[in-house]
Amino acid sequence: MKFIYLIVFFGLMASCKPEPMELAMPQAPQKLVVASQYAGEGIMGLALSKSYSALQKPIQSNPEGIYVDTSLLVGSAKITLSGPGMRLLIEEFYQGFYGSASTFLLDGETYTLEVKTENMGEVSASAIKMKKVEFAEVSWTALPSSMETQLDYTLQDDPSQGNYYVVNYFLPGRQNALPAKPKPEDIAKRLIEQQATFDLFSEADFTNGRLSISKKINRQNQGDSLLVSCSNISKEYFDFLTAQKKAGNLFNQLRGEVVTLKGNIHGGYGFFSLHEPDVRVLTLP
């Protein structure tokens, strides 16, 4: 029998696994990328950057932090926001970052963003200013039997606009990040500890106009802060975030279909949204 195994052994040893072949991946021209946030009280922030080749890796992410190549940021752009009876210039306050403290917008009105640059061309986008919806209730409880905190909150339906919501949890630390070369244990740990850092809700989730959620969050050090916010968002932005969430899902990364994030920037990438979050700061017990 050993003779047979020896034949098998030498046969297998002689087998080769061919070297992988290089592939020239065609690359699309660079485009402008817009990311925006309206914070209420007239404050609006906007980041302008440019897309990059899939053959580059200008963003380095590891458990210690995120490092972005600042050459991606696009400065010296002329950015205007116009709407009913107003036209506002949004100033650059740091290379690639723009903002205004006098962006007072009317709920339900449509505003248009126009971006003009010297080298990267122009982009534009329109969005409706969504009415701010606040948490109806929010509270937290330390769970004594585990290293977790339970967050309870309730959202109240706003009948005056579409009911699409994003709830963000701003967690300290980066416990969800995977190292560059994860071991099976790292993946397992993430699988078990994975928790959404934002949740999306639509009308179908509401019962009699209310939605109550209990969510367990990994407890950090005593006294750490947790920021939680809710925003009423447009259907388009809801779809954009839904796609983003799918793309980040571990099972999807293992075996899922490609996800194309459909933004609303004409001639560029990203999303221009005018939703106003209700932000609460909780100190973890």
Added chain:
Amino acid sequence: MQPISIRNHTFFIKWHWLLPAFLLLAGAANGQSLSGKVLDKNSQEPLVGVTISTPNKKQGTVTGTDGSFSIKGLQSDTLLFSYLGYQTQVVNTKTLANPFTLYLVEQKKELKEAVVNANSATGANRFTAGVVSINPQEMRFIPGAAGEADALQSLTLMPGIKKSANGGEGFFVRGGSPDQNLFLIDDAPVYNPNHLLGFFSAFNTEAVSNVSVYKSAMPAYVGGRLSSVIKVKMKEGNHQNLNGNAAIGLLSTRVFLEGPLLAKNLSFAAGFRRSYIDQAFKLVGNSLPYYFYDGNLKLSWLASPQTKVTFTQFVGSDELKLQPAKQGENIDFGTTVSNYASSLKVAHQEGRHFITLIGTRTGYAYQVNARILENTFSLKSQLSDWIVRADYGYHINSQNQLRAGLEYTRHRFNPNQTRIFGNLNEILKQFQGPGLGSNEFAVYANHAYSHKRFNLDYGLRLGGSWGPNYFYLKPETRIMAGWLLNANNKVSAGFNENYQYMHLVSGSSAVMPTDLWFPVSASVKPQMVRQLSFTYEYITQKGNLSFTAEPYYKWMNNLVEYKEGTQILLNNAIEKDLIQGKGKAYGIELMLQQKTGKLRGWVSYTHSYSLRQFDALNNGNWFYARYDRRHDASISGIWEIKPGLNFSSVFSISNGMRVTPIVGRYAMPSGSYNEIISVPVYGNRNSLQLSPVHRLDVNLTYAFKTEKCQWEASVGAYNVYNRNQAFKLTMVENEDGSIRFQQAGLYGFVPSASLQVKF
């Protein structure tokens, strides 16, 4: 509300008067003619592709998939019956009954010919456009994976039939998707026809009698899938003597035994094959606890001269069990992919009437068991079918044959049955749903008519499916006509319309054994194809060289894909993620074949296009299907160096797999604003082709005899020059932080050696 869909009323009504018209034509036909069946003398098995010709080769035909033939207008009293591996018989037609049964005797000496029949009716008045058949004598000369003759591998050398590059399980016929092929083993469906991610087929060639592929112009009694029906017929067993063979190769070993059982009217044929990759790795101190096995058993009982009862059992499984190799590693993983198929068939002939009753039971399952830290996870998906079928054939005369029947299938699906213990329970939901059931049926009638130089085969298949909240009823039209221009040239044309009532939903990147089958539903409609195909065939006067050209065009509707972003794993509501669209495929298939002589073989080439259009994909624009291959060619040659010593080789080349390229990226804050994400920008769907896939396989076979046995030793190699058969795209980070894309292959050069003994 139950949606009822009946389309093509016009076709349906027309057939009502068309059928009786041809029946009248059938009754009016007459002339000097002969028909019958050709069987193996030992096993009583029908022989497919037997060449029947007059001594001057001016008239002739070949036997069909049930061994039957029909020839008319005979100008000679003598007919030659020749078949690879069998003694040629010369018969005097004046002394024969009509119809009659002829028994051919297998040659015990070395085989002289190796021919693949693809529409190869010599001077034929019988047209078989779109049908390819191949028997084991032919397969055994074609180099296969690890030195094993492989039925499916051999078929992929035929034009229009393609298998995905190594590492994928797909089998593509004329631009269709993998789920559009129905594999039948003695009439029972086999849902996973592969082992080892497609490296081996699930069918042990030693136990196979014949393989036929219907890829266009299907007769009405064939259906259930859009692109092809692949019929694998198992050997029935020798009724006279006990014999068999055993072979040992580098990766697997196999045995086959056949003979009479208890009495000469009862025979058996049994085969078993197991790989020992696991044992080989263990020997060198490594662990790859993977193996596959398959087993076949067929019992054949000649209950009377007119009645035969056969029972077939097939089982096959791929097993992988990874255990912690070192102390402290907390991952444990195992997976099993298994098939089984059983069929019971009663065939009875009473004069010109043939009745066949078939009952089959089929099962397919995969199971994944995993332990991660203190959590355990088990996932199981199952599919099982019960099928009953009744088929009636009436041999009106040598020019007219009728065939009609009905079949019913009960499908049972139990996808994604999960059991979870530990903290994973908080992330993954247990699912032990009630499963899905669906019913499929078909009623069909087919008339084959031939008159002098003209042949016509037409029929109607009325198929459908029902289940919770849905009912579909679809007529399928089949027609094929041929015209013998002269002794050397023939043309034929066919049209077929097929519906498919279940779908294998594969991801856009690869076909995996863990892909799920789903039935149609109220929202997921049956897939449909209409195909128009033509065949031109030229064959030399001596019948040693032939050329075939087959252009075709297919229109497809209600094809199934996933929505963008669908999570395929552990998705218990996958029906919501399915979308339907349309497709078209067209091309031309060419084949040049040298059938006799010391150097034999064939060259095949296919130029084809396969496109899809889904409103929700690629901005609604048409895109190339993943199986689109513009060029696909192969050269297969067998050189008989001296009696008993044969050298064979296959060179195949085709365009690479299509993928969706990442043409850029951009940075965005995540929805939670606590990280920056790199968002990929995709190009047009499937717009990038991986490098061409090509390889050379060789095999040297030496056959010799000892006092009691026949031996056959072979050495060879798969992928001689170690070409990367790219099947997936990987991203690699360079030292300077930049990225490059690579195409990975799974199998390179694989040497083979095997020793077979026949007794």
